[in-house]
Amino acid sequence: MNESGRTASRTAVLVCQGRAAADGRAVPGRFADPMAVRLLRAPERVPVDEVRASTPPDGMRARTAYESVRACAEVVVPRTVAIDEALRARVTGQLVILGAGLDTRAWRLPELAGTDVWEVDHPASQEDKRARLAAAAPADRTVDEDGPGPAGPPVTARFVRFTPVDFAVDDLGAALDAAGHDPARPTTWLWEGVVPYLTRDEVRATVAALAARTAPGSALVVNYQTPSVKAAAGRLLARVLGSSVTSGEPWRSLWRPEQLAALLAEYGLRVVSDDTLLALAHSLGSPTRVRASLRSGRVAVAEGH
Numbered sequence: 001m002n003e004s005g006r007t008a009s010r011t012a013v014l015v016c017q018g019r020a021a022a023d024g025r026a027v028p029g030r031f032a033d034p035m036a037v038r039l040l041r042a043p044e045r046v047p048v049d050e051v052r053a054s055t056p057p058d059g060m061r062a063r064t065a066y067e068s069v070r071a072c073a074e075v076v077v078p079r080t081v082a083i084d085e086a087l088r089a090r091v092t093g094q095l096v097i098l099g100a101g102l103d104t105r106a107w108r109l110p111e112l113a114g115t116d117v118w119e120v121d122h123p124a125s126q127e128d129k130r131a132r133l134a135a136a137a138p139a140d141r142t143v144d145e146d147g148p149g150p151a152g153p154p155v156t157a158r159f160v161r162f163t164p165v166d167f168a169v170d171d172l173g174a175a176l177d178a179a180g181h182d183p184a185r186p187t188t189w190l191w192e193g194v195v196p197y198l199t200r201d202e203v204r205a206t207v208a209a210l211a212a213r214t215a216p217g218s219a220l221v222v223n224y225q226t227p228s229v230k231a232a233a234g235r236l237l238a239r240v241l242g243s244s245v246t247s248g249e250p251w252r253s254l255w256r257p258e259q260l261a262a263l264l265a266e267y268g269l270r271v272v273s274d275d276t277l278l279a280l281a282h283s284l285g286s287p288t289r290v291r292a293s294l295r296s297g298r299v300a301v302a303e304g305h
């Protein structure tokens with residue numbers, strides 16, 4: 001827990017577990033995240049190893065953890081592939097990752113070699129990530145060009161600057177100004193797995209703040225959730241069966257594609273693609289057992305004028 005009284009995101013750990021479980025097993029050549037497992041603590045690796053070995057454990061709690069990681073792996077594979085490919089197609093020199101969690105792109109995408117990366121996240125989650133990075137490996141290249149940064153694995157990006165921001169209370173623009181982001185240069189914005197955890201007003205305020213720093217040639221890659229009775233029921237069931245992962249991080253806003261497109265258009269961002277994770281999974285030939293979650297999750301790309 002940090003001084004704001006909030007603990008680090010547990011859903012960030014779950015999606016990292018999903019990526020670790022899928023690494024090397026799902027759609028080789030399109031999906032890979034060998035860094036994910038290195039950010040996990042020993043007990044968090046247990047269900048990952050079980051999923052990788054397809055050996056479900058006994059006991060309801062352990063089995064619920066196993067099923068959560070297995071289901072999550074199915075969701076994060078198409079989501080990661082779609083986002084990685086969108087980012088490779090839009091290397092602008094500045095990448096801001098909003099609600100970065102345990103995102104590993106700055107450590108694994110060689111295409112970011114000339115890109116400055118800002119990882120924006122809630123201070124509690126960011127502190128936790130920095131501790132995990134320090135535990136993952138000794139540094140042989142600093143992650144923050146201005147300071148010693150924490151020890152950690154080498155980055156593939158030009159640099160990574162950690163920028164703590166609580167979207168509910170802090171001024172994103174001021175934080176990015178202080179962290180050296182240049183609003184006059186094009187920026188690729190990534191907003192993955194965060195929108196549902198924000199209220200509609202917080203989503204609007206974040207879009208307004210990023211749009212104000214969106215020079216021509218910029219793009220936003222956003223993953224969001226549409227309303228779905230089945231997907232909501234799945235989250236409720238996981239909680240009833242003993243998973244406490246999602247209980248502290250309720251969904252606060254779900255968006256239909258036309259609603260999100262209209263919001264982005266108000267701020268000068270034009271949606272150029274918007275696909276369900278289900279369509280992406282079909283195109284990859286990856287599993288679709290968690291159809292409701294895959295159908296309600298989407299990845300959209302919007303371009304700045």
Ligand SMILES: C[S@@+](CC[C@H](N)C(=O)[O-])C[C@H]1O[C@@H](n2cnc3c(N)ncnc32)[C@H](O)[C@@H]1O
Nearest residue numbers: 009011012099100101122125166167168192193
């Ligand atoms: C499900 S995780 C997604 C992490 C990462 N983007 C990924 O897809 O692996 C949700 C992330 O949103 C962040 N988040 C949620 N509410 C936030 C807020 N009010 N301010 C800043 N970050 C927030 C959490 O700290 C966490 O890192």
